[in-house]
Amino acid sequence: MSILYKELSNNATLVGERKEETRTVSMAFAVKVGSADEDDPISGVSHFIEHTLFKGTKDRNAFEIKEPIERIGGSLNAYTGRISTVYYAKVPDTYSHEALDILFDLISSPRFEESAIELERGVILEEIASAEDDPYDRIYDMTIQKVWDRDFGRPILGYDSTVKVLTREDISNFYEHKYIADRAIFAVTGNYGDSLIDRAQEKLLSLQKNNKETSPTKSPVISKEPLWIVEKRKDLQQVHLLLTKGAPGRRNRDDFEAFKVFNILFGSGMSSILFHNIREELGMVYNINSEFVSYTESGAFMINASTNPKNLDDLIGSLENELHRIVEKGVSQAQFNYGTERLRGKLLMSTEGTLSTLSRFLDDVVICGRPDSLETLIEKIDDLTIEELNNIARKYLSGSWNVSLLLPKNMPDSSFVARHGFSI
Numbered sequence: 001m002s003i004l005y006k007e008l009s010n011n012a013t014l015v016g017e018r019k020e021e022t023r024t025v026s027m028a029f030a031v032k033v034g035s036a037d038e039d040d041p042i043s044g045v046s047h048f049i050e051h052t053l054f055k056g057t058k059d060r061n062a063f064e065i066k067e068p069i070e071r072i073g074g075s076l077n078a079y080t081g082r083i084s085t086v087y088y089a090k091v092p093d094t095y096s097h098e099a100l101d102i103l104f105d106l107i108s109s110p111r112f113e114e115s116a117i118e119l120e121r122g123v124i125l126e127e128i129a130s131a132e133d134d135p136y137d138r139i140y141d142m143t144i145q146k147v148w149d150r151d152f153g154r155p156i157l158g159y160d161s162t163v164k165v166l167t168r169e170d171i172s173n174f175y176e177h178k179y180i181a182d183r184a185i186f187a188v189t190g191n192y193g194d195s196l197i198d199r200a201q202e203k204l205l206s207l208q209k210n211n212k213e214t215s216p217t218k219s220p221v222i223s224k225e226p227l228w229i230v231e232k233r234k235d236l237q238q239v240h241l242l243l244t245k246g247a248p249g250r251r252n253r254d255d256f257e258a259f260k261v262f263n264i265l266f267g268s269g270m271s272s273i274l275f276h277n278i279r280e281e282l283g284m285v286y287n288i289n290s291e292f293v294s295y296t297e298s299g300a301f302m303i304n305a306s307t308n309p310k311n312l313d314d315l316i317g318s319l320e321n322e323l324h325r326i327v328e329k330g331v332s333q334a335q336f337n338y339g340t341e342r343l344r345g346k347l348l349m350s351t352e353g354t355l356s357t358l359s360r361f362l363d364d365v366v367i368c369g370r371p372d373s374l375e376t377l378i379e380k381i382d383d384l385t386i387e388e389l390n391n392i393a394r395k396y397l398s399g400s401w402n403v404s405l406l407l408p409k410n411m412p413d414s415s416f417v418a419r420h421g422f423s424i
Helices: 045-053 062-071 093-108 114-133 135-147 168-178 194-205 253-267 273-280 309-329 333-350 354-367 374-383 386-397
Strands: 004-007 013-018 024-031 075-080 085-092 184-190 228-233 239-248 288-294 298-307 400-408
Touching: 013 194, 013 354, 024 093, 024 354, 045 075, 045 085, 045 114, 045 168, 062 075, 062 093, 075 093, 085 093, 085 354, 093 184, 093 194, 114 135, 114 168, 135 228, 135 239, 135 298, 135 400, 184 194, 184 354, 239 253, 239 288, 239 309, 239 386, 253 273, 253 288, 253 298, 253 333, 253 374, 253 386, 273 288, 273 298, 273 309, 298 309, 309 386, 309 400, 333 354, 333 374, 333 386
Parallel strands: 013 184, 228 400
Antiparallel strands: 004 013, 024 085, 024 184, 075 085, 239 298, 239 400, 288 298
């Protein structure tokens, strides 16, 4: 099935893939703006706008935005990232036009009432507090703030201090400058007709174009010097560890495609290297995984684990050994096959759902521009050789890593301060 991709005269983008075998339609309006586009005094404003838009438009109150979609069994939601904010819905195919109208109304005609802003301010402050309490969220945020440059290092939710003082004027001005045609994307997958595309195009073309406003595709700048980031908390029983290193950006297509497969075989699933060798064979962790985050020019590779304080040195040593082995000897043919087959299978299974296909499209369009077809993605996996993957793994795993530790308050420093870094 071919992918519909159109760049409109006002620079808005429309992308879609028809799936006539389904009875659902998933769609989204995305805006290429997020926390990396903010200034320090208004950190968190993109996420604040996402919350506040659901409180009412000029034609609909909050109940009238959500109830029509949920009443017919559909879902409506949104999320904010570092370079995009996405508003999406999944509905029966018979309700696609109504969902389109609601989504477009949501992003194009906000009310921004003071009472709604104050209500959501309290909700977001609770969300920030919840993220601070969650060990994984906390170690991730404290790492990103140090490892990436200031724009990408800001937390998506903003800081408690900035969210408390954001004004209606701050919110409205940011919205007016960023929610424009130049940054707008409409994506749709499922059993839709040509009339839905025509309707979406008409709505996109009604958005104002701002010739003075550019929407560059940003990438984080990774710290060149290895960092040792430590925080102690009295409410912890376990040590939480996050290792990070620079990884390929998407513009470096060969490296990016190979590293995607490496991440899968190394830290995805119970049959991955990390889970099998560290948890199953050594029994020193409950959760352990790897994550590969990639933007246009650069990315980050992360290894996340938690363990009993007495196991910390053994865990770090075991991770060093696993990475050293890969750099020196490469992955085995069986591990390579696991990575390629798992990634291929996950891509094929993602086509079963319209929402998963929609997410992939949006990710590609926001970061890279035109999305790849499923056939192209499968072909890239099939063309990859074990020699290519091992060369790419060696290239990006070698050298010094950033180490982040979230520790129990009473844990003695001697177990980690004496170390001289993590290097492969």
